[in-house]
Amino acid sequence: MGSAPRVADRVQHFTESVIREMTRLNNLYDSINLSQGFPDFPAPAEIKEAAIKAIRDDINQYAVTWGAPNLRRNLAEKYRWFNGMDVDPDKHITVTCGATEAMISAMLATLNPGDKFIVLQPFYENYWPDGMISGAEPIFVSLHAPDFRWDEAEMRAAFARGARAIIINNPNNPTGRVFTRAELQFLAGLCIEYNALAFTDEIYEHILYDGRQHISLATLPGMADRTITISGFSKTYSVTGWRIGYCIATEEISKAIRKVHDFLTVGAPAPLQEAGAVALKFPRAYYDQLRVDYTRRRSLCLSALRDAGFAFEPVEGAYYVMTDFSNFGMDHDVEFAHYLVKEIGVASVPGSSFYMPPDLGRHQVRFCFCKRDETLIAAGERLTQLKRTR
Ligand SMILES: Cc1ncc(COP(=O)(O)O)c(C=O)c1O
Structure with missing residues (x-):
């Protein structure tokens, strides 16, 4: 019997989401998930x-x-x-x-x-x-x-x-x-x-x-x-x-x-x-409070990343930060993200998943900070184990 093609051409050129893959690894290593952008605090x-x-x-x-x-x-x-x-x-x-x-x-x-x-x-x-x-x-x-x-x-x-x-x-x-x-x-x-x-x-x-x-x-x-x-x-x-x-x-x-x-x-x-x-009927105060809460989360996350030795630009909106990890002596994003999740216990997303060609992101990983204060503080403590090489 001939082997008839089972899948269409249109699905040949992209892979499953890298971000969801990082969440899977996060669960496997019982790490703190700063990869996929979903809150770990309750909805209103x-x-x-x-x-x-x-x-x-x-x-x-x-x-x-x-x-x-x-x-x-x-x-x-x-x-x-x-x-x-x-x-x-x-x-x-x-x-x-x-x-x-x-x-x-x-x-x-x-x-x-x-x-x-x-x-x-x-x-x-x-x-x-x-x-x-x-x-x-x-x-x-x-x-x-x-x-x-x-x-x-x-x-x-x-x-x-x-x-x-x-x-x-x-x-x-x-x-x-x-x-x-x-x-x-x-x-x-x-x-x-x-x-x-x-x-x-x-x-x-x-x-x-x-x-x-x-x-x-x-x-x-x-x-x-x-x-x-x-x-x-x-x-x-x-x-x-x-x-x-x-x-x-x-x-x-x-x-x-x-x-x-x-x-x-x-x-x-x-x-x-x-x-x-x-x-949609929430008062305007709801949206003001959202900003206050995210401003606090941003500062918890960014100060931990800065202290650990990551380089990044100011975050003006949304709840992510794209960082350069060159200070840690590794030069491959997937390798670095796997090291982080397995050895340090913090999940991030390899930079290459945001670029075409992917190699453009090889020195970057992304963190999200839509998390409870305790989660961000615990992640910050873990990141202090990272050793700077310069
Ligand atoms: C830029 C952007 N658009 C869309 C989505 C997904 O939105 P939804 O949950 O409404 O499908 C995300 C989720 O991370 C996102 O970052």
Whole structure:
């Protein structure tokens, strides 16, 4: 019998998530997990109660495929006061299984196989397989170390190569950058000049430091019609396992996204959408407190890393820090990350998983600090065992 191919070409070119692999190693070595970005502290009690109540009230069947009406209504209201966007809940919002599904649905709905899209690197690791799955071809534009800024000429050249879209993640994972209004205006200008779409992943929109304000790309002049704004509940409300996200786009683009979404997943979990609607009614003080808490976690984590001998740039937003570990006499990120998890007892993510070609990240590892104070303090104590070689 001939050996018929069992798997499709599109899955040949990417591996399983390195980040989830680090979580597996973390569990194997009983280490402290600063690799995968999920909180180890509880979600707000009000939304847990709301989820339980929704199940008790028998909200247990399919919701409207593109999202429960009250969730979309409350999203539109929050987008008005927080993001400054005028969103029609019936026409512009599609609720999805996390921002993850929002991104792949949006790409499948708007890009044809062979279309080019720009990805800033280091990148959030999903964007590369998202391109593979949708058949679109990435053009990588570097955020140059040490301060993770793009070169304007390189960005323009990428658009000039015929990019139909750009993915931008702001606040940024893994660099911690929050792009300035001037940087976003520059990008917007290129999107307009080259008639390109922007997928903007704003999942960390509420996790900002030192008084920074979030700017939604869609609010810049000329961008509302060409931006697909993606976000979700995972990070803002500490519920990464609930899988509730959404995207906001024009009516025409939303119709296309809703078709893909309907046949991919039908819909996000109905009772958890009810709880999401409750979360959106939290007072502004909730978001202020979130910033206060993350500022404290950032300082616990960064001071431990600095004392241990890691080099890194200021973190402006999100809850990650990309570090250079050259001070420890090792020069291979995977080897170093494995040493850290096995011998020191702290899990990180090898830098190579954020770059193409991967070797660009060989001197870096990423840590996350969405953890309880005790977890961060314990990780800091373990890191003091690292020996500097210079
Ligand atoms: C930039 C970015 N986008 C999306 C996600 C995933 O979001 P969700 O849980 O809503 O799928 C993450 C999770 O780490 C992320 O860092």
